Amino acid sequence: MCTGCYVDKNRITPLLNPLDCLENHTQYICGSCGRCICIEHDPKRGLQRWNFPFKSLEIAKLYLRTADYIIKKPCGIYEIKSTNGRISYKIFTDRSDLQLYLKKNKGKTCNKMEPVFIVKEYKEYTGTQVRKLTSDEIKKYMSER
Numbered sequence: 001m002c003t004g005c006y007v008d009k010n011r012i013t014p015l016l017n018p019l020d021c022l023e024n025h026t027q028y029i030c031g032s033c034g035r036c037i038c039i040e041h042d043p044k045r046g047l048q049r050w051n052f053p054f055k056s057l058e059i060a061k062l063y064l065r066t067a068d069y070i071i072k073k074p075c076g077i078y079e080i081k082s083t084n085g086r087i088s089y090k091i092f093t094d095r096s097d098l099q100l101y102l103k104k105n106k107g108k109t110c111n112k113m114e115p116v117f118i119v120k121e122y123k124e125y126t127g128t129q130v131r132k133l134t135s136d137e138i139k140k141y142m143s144e145r
Contacts, residue, residue, distance in 0.1 A: 004032030004125045007064040011145045013037050013062050022138045028066050031127030036141060038131055039066045053080065053088035054106070057116055060089040064117070067091045069130075073122045076115025083107040089116070 012034035014021035016061055021027075025040035038049045049144055050067040054060040060077045067075040071093050078098055080088050083109075092098040095113065133141065 002030060002033040003034070003123075004128070005030040005035050005037065006061050006119065007035070010035045011141065015059070015062070020137070021140060022133055022141060023064060023135075026132055028069060029129040029131070029133075030065070031125035031129070034141075036133065037063060037066050039069070050075075050091050053090045055088065057089050060091060061117060064091055064119075067093070068119065068122055069128075074119045076118035078110050078114075079112065079116050081109050081111065 002010060011038060014025075021038050022036060025038045028039040031035055041048050044053040048066065048070070050063040050070075052073070054063070057077060057079075064075060064077060073093070075091050075093050077089050077091055080090050082088070090101070092115075094103065098110060098113070102110060
């Protein structure tokens with residue numbers, strides 16, 4: 001597992017429409033393995049990709065580092081259950097952030113109220129960058145996938 005971005009596959013992201021994301025969105029570039037993670041901020045909703053629910057813990061882990069980087073502390077991935085039984089995984093900055101979410105979303109619960117994944121401490125990594133990629137970098141990254 002990469003200590004800088006918490007996954008084994010250093011070219012797994014972006015998951016959806018990778019070329020479009022790499023061409024048009026700001027990327028967090030892992031200083032350890034070079035993996036690009038979308039860190040684009042949506043000005044209309046004020047959200048980033050890590051703010052949304054994920055279908056699996058594995059997918060949530062792909063975006064956790066961007067949350068940690070923005071907040072500058074370890075965030076956690078929590079298992080959320082809907083009243084219809086659907087399970088999703090969501091990143092929260094801390095337990096109070098989770099509790100606020102649950103208060104606003106009455107049909108959601110978190111049985112354990114503890115993260116199912118969190119890193120022990122936040123670290124900065126030399127070589128980490130946040131920027132848009134050049135066309136040559138995009139071509140190289142895509143060829144390595």
